[in-house]
Amino acid sequence: MKVVFPIEERCIDCHLCEVACIVEHSETKDPILAYMVEGLSFNEEWSAFTPDPHEALEAGKPKPLNRTRVRNNGAGVSFSMMCRHCEEPKCVEACKNGSLYIAEDGRILLNEDKCVGCWMCIMACPWGAISRNPTRGNVKGLERTAISHKCDLCPDREIPACVMACPTEALIYIEKEEIKNYEVRFSR
Amino acid sequence: MRYVLVGNSIAATGAIEAIRRVDKDNEIVVISDEPHFVYTRALIHEYLASMVTEDMMYYRPRDFYEKNGVTPLLGRKAVSVDFEKKEVKLEDGEEIKYDKLLLATGGKPFIPPGIEDLAKIRYFTFTKWKDADELREAVADAENIVVLGAGLIGLQCVDGLLHMGKRATVVELADTILPMALDRKASDIIKDALEKEGVKFYLNNTITKVYHRNGELKEVQLKSGERLPADILVIAVGVRPRTDIVMDTKIEIDRGIVVNELMETNIPDVYAAGDVAQGKEIITGIKMVIPIIPVAYAHGKYAGFNMAGEERVFPGALSMNSLQFANIPVISYGFIKPPEGSEELTYFDPDRLIYKRILIQNDRIVGALFLRAVDRVGIFRYLIERKLDVTSFKEHLLKDDFDYPYLPKKYRLEMWREPY
Numbered sequence: 001m002k003v004v005f006p007i008e009e010r011c012i013d014c015h016l017c018e019v020a021c022i023v024e025h026s027e028t029k030d031p032i033l034a035y036m037v038e039g040l041s042f043n044e045e046w047s048a049f050t051p052d053p054h055e056a057l058e059a060g061k062p063k064p065l066n067r068t069r070v071r072n073n074g075a076g077v078s079f080s081m082m083c084r085h086c087e088e089p090k091c092v093e094a095c096k097n098g099s100l101y102i103a104e105d106g107r108i109l110l111n112e113d114k115c116v117g118c119w120m121c122i123m124a125c126p127w128g129a130i131s132r133n134p135t136r137g138n139v140k141g142l143e144r145t146a147i148s149h150k151c152d153l154c155p156d157r158e159i160p161a162c163v164m165a166c167p168t169e170a171l172i173y174i175e176k177e178e179i180k181n182y183e184v185r186f187s188r
Numbered sequence: 189m190r191y192v193l194v195g196n197s198i199a200a201t202g203a204i205e206a207i208r209r210v211d212k213d214n215e216i217v218v219i220s221d222e223p224h225f226v227y228t229r230a231l232i233h234e235y236l237a238s239m240v241t242e243d244m245m246y247y248r249p250r251d252f253y254e255k256n257g258v259t260p261l262l263g264r265k266a267v268s269v270d271f272e273k274k275e276v277k278l279e280d281g282e283e284i285k286y287d288k289l290l291l292a293t294g295g296k297p298f299i300p301p302g303i304e305d306l307a308k309i310r311y312f313t314f315t316k317w318k319d320a321d322e323l324r325e326a327v328a329d330a331e332n333i334v335v336l337g338a339g340l341i342g343l344q345c346v347d348g349l350l351h352m353g354k355r356a357t358v359v360e361l362a363d364t365i366l367p368m369a370l371d372r373k374a375s376d377i378i379k380d381a382l383e384k385e386g387v388k389f390y391l392n393n394t395i396t397k398v399y400h401r402n403g404e405l406k407e408v409q410l411k412s413g414e415r416l417p418a419d420i421l422v423i424a425v426g427v428r429p430r431t432d433i434v435m436d437t438k439i440e441i442d443r444g445i446v447v448n449e450l451m452e453t454n455i456p457d458v459y460a461a462g463d464v465a466q467g468k469e470i471i472t473g474i475k476m477v478i479p480i481i482p483v484a485y486a487h488g489k490y491a492g493f494n495m496a497g498e499e500r501v502f503p504g505a506l507s508m509n510s511l512q513f514a515n516i517p518v519i520s521y522g523f524i525k526p527p528e529g530s531e532e533l534t535y536f537d538p539d540r541l542i543y544k545r546i547l548i549q550n551d552r553i554v555g556a557l558f559l560r561a562v563d564r565v566g567i568f569r570y571l572i573e574r575k576l577d578v579t580s581f582k583e584h585l586l587k588d589d590f591d592y593p594y595l596p597k598k599y600r601l602e603m604w605r606e607p608y
Contacts, residue, residue: 074589119562120481
């Protein structure tokens with residue numbers, strides 16, 4: 001199966017992949033509406049690091065619900081990293097109630113109606129590819145439940161939105177087996 | 189050829205899914221004394237308080253057994269195993285032949301000795317679906333609920349009770365709460381938050397005697413001398429491997445059933461997995477019982493592959509916990525108590541209420557704890573499991589945005605080469 005693979009040498013830290021991801025997964029799929037009307041407004045302060053996504057939501061500064069995230073060391077290294085759709089996914093192995101599952105086509109997906117927001121997946125995922133979506137909650141009586149949030153490889157698209165949006169081709173959509181042979185990535 | 193799995197929870201599911209990746213044909217029989225379709229015990233506290241639906245409790249889609257060619261024998265208790273005849277004996281007398289056997293019997297609540305008159309009252313434990321149903325009914329008119337044990341099971345029970353509008357008093361032998369997952373500082377933060385919600389704690393204490401009238405609980409006597417009024421007593425001091433069905437056999441049992449790196453016991457064709465098994469721990473290499481969901485699944489998966497003939501060596505289990513009490517998420521890995529010669533890195537921000545602690549021994553991370561700042565902490569799982577030398581980026585570990593770009597390029601290349 002194909003997954004999205006980042007090439008760090010090409011990444012210019014522009015975060016357009018995050019924007020494309022947010023828009024693609026918005027109700028309207030329109031950037032202006034997604035950001036200004038749907039309330040997913042991007043805020044540097046809150047989105048850079050949000051200890052509690054609910055606080056951001058209450059403060060009117062929700063963490064953008066991007067499913068990929070540009071990781072940056074502040075010293076010139078950056079790349080966008082999202083779910084690798086592992087063949088033996090640690091998140092699925094850790095999921096308390098089977099909300100995360102391996103779809104027939106190999107994608108790792110979330111049953112959004114079942115997730116209880118226990119963060120076992122966040123604990124388990126070595127890639128830090130799962131975040132919290134505070135706009136939903138399935139557990140009654142817990143104000144601050146949220147559900148997990150992760151890359152679904154854009155089911156409505158042939159090529160994921162982040163890959164299409166990346167201006168420097170720092171994200172490529174590639175067969176898993178080809179990654180190990182992809183010497184461009186490893187040679188520089 | 190027939191696979192027989194005793195137990196019907198996380199480890200058994202891991203085994204079924206692995207077996208079916210290798211062997212699509214041979215029969216799999218699952219035996220469980222509980223009547224339920226495979227469900228998660230980790231949600232019974234939220235089920236207790238009707239916070240989750242029954243559907244959310246089920247661990248797999250309802251066609252899981254049919255799809256995987258599993259014959260479930262549910263509500264039927266396995267009582268013994270004859271390793272010579274390769275048979276599992278059920279309580280109703282039936283004998284089930286096996287070619288490959290998995291013991292995934294889980295844990296059972298430990299009842300501490302030394303509580304006088306405990307046998308004369310009805311007390312509760314809290315590990316199964318049935319326990320939640322029974323407790324819900326029993327606490328309906330209860331005023332005073334006492335929970336013995338401030339571990340995960342005890343506090344989840346208390347959490348469920350809080351959501352039912354019930355207050356509980358917790359008695360714990362240790363001087364901190366959740367000792368398997370929290371250090372003192374994190375324990376203090378969570379304890380304060382729970383106290384604000386009305387939970388009372390008696391730490392450094394235990395129950396020595398129960399007072400009853402005609403079998404009806406009235407009070408509990410604490411070691412410290414106090415007597416607390418009590419209508420309901422929940423005992424949640426921990427679980428022990430449920431080894432009953434192989435007691436008095438030649439199988440090697442230490443704390444749990446001892447398994448090698450292929451999840452085999454010392455008896456041919458007999459494997460063990462999950463909370464009943466004592467397998468390799470990844471930091472120390474020592475065999476221990478680590479009763480958590482990810483380990484149960486991994487145990488079951490490796491057992492399943494090996495049972496089906498695809499040899500896979502279990503790399504070792506890492507202890508880890510993800511907890512949420514009083515709206516405070518905490519994730520921790522590995523050692524909680526600093527091992528000898530270890531260095532402690534800590535970060536505490538009282539305004540954001542963020543606490544992080546990392547334990548480093550011989551330049552490797554051996555323990556990590558994150559309170560509230562839990563985003564992307566799985567990276568620490570990777571660093572611990574791969575035993576990577578963190579010296580060159582140690583100063584970045586506690587940063588808000590610590591992530592893979594902070595690692596040396598050599599490590600990043602290795603990370604991309606990990607199996608997708």
